[in-house]
Amino acid sequence: MRILFIADLVGNEAVDLVADLLPGLKHQHRIDFTIVNGENADKGKGITEKQIQRLKSCGVGCVTSGNHIWDPRKREVLVKHAGYLLRPLNYPEGNVGLGSATFRLESGEKVAVLNLQGRSFMYSIDCPFRIAQKEIRRLRSETPIIFVDFHAEATAEKQALGWHLDGQASAVIGTHTHVQTADERILPRGAAYLSDAGMTGPVDSVIGMETNKAIERFMMQSHVYYSIAKGNIRLNAVVIEIDPQNGKATHIERINTNKEEFFRER
Ligand SMILES: [Fe+2]
Numbered sequence: 001m002r003i004l005f006i007a008d009l010v011g012n013e014a015v016d017l018v019a020d021l022l023p024g025l026k027h028q029h030r031i032d033f034t035i036v037n038g039e040n041a042d043k044g045k046g047i048t049e050k051q052i053q054r055l056k057s058c059g060v061g062c063v064t065s066g067n068h069i070w071d072p073r074k075r076e077v078l079v080k081h082a083g084y085l086l087r088p089l090n091y092p093e094g095n096v097g098l099g100s101a102t103f104r105l106e107s108g109e110k111v112a113v114l115n116l117q118g119r120s121f122m123y124s125i126d127c128p129f130r131i132a133q134k135e136i137r138r139l140r141s142e143t144p145i146i147f148v149d150f151h152a153e154a155t156a157e158k159q160a161l162g163w164h165l166d167g168q169a170s171a172v173i174g175t176h177t178h179v180q181t182a183d184e185r186i187l188p189r190g191a192a193y194l195s196d197a198g199m200t201g202p203v204d205s206v207i208g209m210e211t212n213k214a215i216e217r218f219m220m221q222s223h224v225y226y227s228i229a230k231g232n233i234r235l236n237a238v239v240i241e242i243d244p245q246n247g248k249a250t251h252i253e254r255i256n257t258n259k260e261e262f263f264r265e266r
């Protein structure tokens, strides 16, 4: 079975691109289940009800997220769509939303998705390593097919979690940096690994944000409001093939394309 994971959507133009390319991507890669990280879909912060409905209607099976999902004005979507929209599981107890869910596919197979967040250069939340192990033990009683979106800043922390979960998870895919890495591989005990899946959004930018504002922020070291960049939208994703009998990954492939290239190459 094959899972398509699309990296952090930045802005509504990214949602448009997913809607345009998803039917073709699913067909071309014989995709059974699609997961999208939507933490930056609404102008860089969180995701709206309308965007969730749009992703749902174009065939996205699950939306993961990260640190930017907690915009207080948009928290109701985490409550309303808990179990479809996930937030990192290892935030302190009492926060709204869910961090993992299982999905029954048309083929009868079951896929579990687990969203976690790193702590290095981020927030001092609960330990993702311990929580992952405990949660995967629970999820494995339902299915061996387990996809992990690890939303983290530090490559070392991502690699460490990849090794920690090798043999337990089918895939450990990093998000958050918005830059796709080229280190995709299958670890020895069958976990597909990629340090960062990248970004679906405007690439003439600083991780999705307008360049002048980003430069000003670095030069001034005082608060400057970011605004998201426009145009030159690319889709970053990864396709993972998994043996449904044992949950081990057999193939991993990166995707980095835009509308023009995608339709020209087909
Ligand atoms: Fe992001």
Ligand SMILES: [Fe+2]
Binding pocket: 039, 066, 067, 068, 151, 175, 176
């Ligand atoms: Fe993030």
